[in-house]
Amino acid sequence: MTNRTIELKHPRQLYIDGEWVEPSTAGVFDVLDCSTEQVVATVARAESADMQRAVAAARKAFDDGPWPRMTPLERAGFLEKIAVRLEALNDEFARIWSLETGIVYKVAQPRIGLFISGAFRQYAAMASTFPFTEPCQSVTGNDAYRVYEPVGVVAEIIPWNGPAGLLAYKTAPALLAGCTLVIKSPPEAPCSGYLFAQVCEEVGLPPGVVNVITAERDVSEALVRSPDVDKITFTGSTGAGRRIASIAGDRVARVTLELGGKSPAVILDDYDVETAAATLGNSYFGYNSGQICHSLTRIIVPRAKHDAMVEALSAIAREIVLGDPLAATTTSGPLANARQRDTVERFVAMGVAEGAVLATGGKRPPHLARGFFFEPTVFGNVDNRSSIAQQEIFGPVLSVIPADDEASAIRMANDTPFGLNAAVFTNDRDRALAVARQIRAGTVGHNGPRTDFSIGFGGFKQSGIGREGGVEGLTAFMESKTIVLS
Structure with missing residues (x-):
């Protein structure tokens, strides 16, 4: 395996509102091969204006678009299409993981599918098994329902050590729930996010449902502060998690934090x-x-x-x-x-x-x-x-x-x-x-x-808040609503 470059279709653009768009500045990030220290890709650097554009697209897609109003089974159909494309690109995701972070390719290649396509297939299957609308009996004897509805616009802040798999386990349940997303890829390892954006375009997700940018921490903080973001899901250090939790707490935004461990x-x-x-x-x-x-x-x-x-x-x-x-x-x-x-x-x-x-x-x-x-x-x-x-x-x-x-x-x-x-x-x-x-x-x-x-x-104590994967990973992207009929 001698090819050490990472080929992306639109490396100098950002994926916003279903299109590849020009960034607000000419800034870029050089991606290094961590075993040679040579540049293997160069991608667009998003600034605050780009982030705001991505959030606006996700907000419009949630408030006015078709995605939250589809049935879970309809959304699951898109998840299945994404899984098929991810499987076809399995080896390229593994190669990117190796070049960007140093994981041995022969270890990454069989594992990556368990995380990325596996996550989308798991949550697609939940469309048929999870009780999104559940009949109940009120204590007063009235007919009632417990329904689960999407939490809204989700900001995903992805770490550099395992970007593809962690992106998948955030994105798949959020999409099944009916949320719209702004995915913030890490500057050290942005290429999996780009490849995933290409997949979203190929399968025809409605505009604004998934938006992908690469940015530094100052833009991440502005993303967390945005009043149009309903939930933040973050994987990274405990120090950064504390900062996100404190900012989100000011406006009672929902958070899932997968943080450090010892x-x-x-x-x-x-x-x-x-x-x-x-x-x-x-x-x-x-x-x-x-x-x-x-x-x-x-x-x-x-x-x-x-x-x-x-x-x-x-x-x-x-x-x-x-x-x-x-x-x-x-x-x-x-x-x-x-x-x-x-x-x-x-x-x-x-x-x-x-x-x-x-x-x-x-x-x-x-x-x-x-x-x-x-x-x-x-x-x-x-x-x-x-x-x-x-x-x-x-x-x-x-x-x-x-x-x-x-x-x-x-x-x-x-x-x-x-x-x-x-x-x-x-x-x-x-x-x-x-x-x-x-x-x-x-x-x-x-x-x-x-x-x-x-x-x-997920973790106890300072290792985080909430859980990813499984049923809890789905309910993390939904609000539970009680409806009591007269």
Whole structure:
């Protein structure tokens, strides 16, 4: 796979009101191949005036257009058409993901369909199963209905680490609900949004139903502040999520926030360390270089097995083949950008300064002079209250934390401001369920990472508000209304 450019039909334009339009300025974003640092695409930079135009188009489409007034089955027909086109473009979405963020192509290629076309097919099927209009009986004996109606104009703010899949799990339920959308793609990874806009045009969505722009944070903030936006759905850092929530709170706008994580893997005393290390190390280092919010980065292990876990994870880290994410022999690619690599370097230095033992990795690989590469890194004897155990690093760094017993392991798992994901490693299913119920996280897997958007995904505490995927991912884009007849 030698072609390293990203071909888009309208890279210097914005998709607004069903058309490719000229932006208000000549500003652009250069998109870098994160393994070569070369420009692979250049896209239009939206400013506040462009955002306002997109919001106006979505507002008009919601207030006056046909989309909210179609039946769910009619809207589902469009979702099915979108799914067909996404399947046809699966490999290109995977290649874009690899070039923009560094995920290995052979990992991205089979996964991307589960997220993008899978999301649209799942929600298309819900048109026949979800009770959009449900007969009820009023306490006074009157006939009544509970109906679900679209929340309105939705602003989607998409992250750079997995833009296509996260766009899909926001867009598919919002469209089925009858909402209209302004999708704000990230400057670091905008090309999936462009490709999706091309699909929307091809399937003939009514004008203004989906609008796609790429912009910086100042435009995102103006989008959140817009009184014509009824709901904001955001995936990104907890800091940015706090800002969005505070702005939305001023006008009581609806929000779904999928934020950061510092997720624990609790290894119980009956489970084999080598087996746990193989599951954790290979899934973590090999999946987007740790640039995943729900990664299991805190490995809490019985104190007697601590050294064995550190050595097992270090052995896996040393076997990782860093390189071009498009190459068949590569098992882990670069970080997405220089800023993220700098962040990882800073945390590694903090880990050493705070007394953790750097077992392996911890620096830029000397044989890879270009690209945003960083060695898979393992720390041992990590204090659960230290910076590397409490703050999200978003890079290939694992922390092994010794625990005295099961109760202390559970306490440490919960001793964090986050609560996005977790896992319990034990041979006893009943014990796994009992421990899982004590961990405050939106998902808890047994013997590995088990996040499942088809059921629901989201976090406790500062990991967010609301859920994406599943039935909750649909109701998040609707208002429930009670109608009582006389």
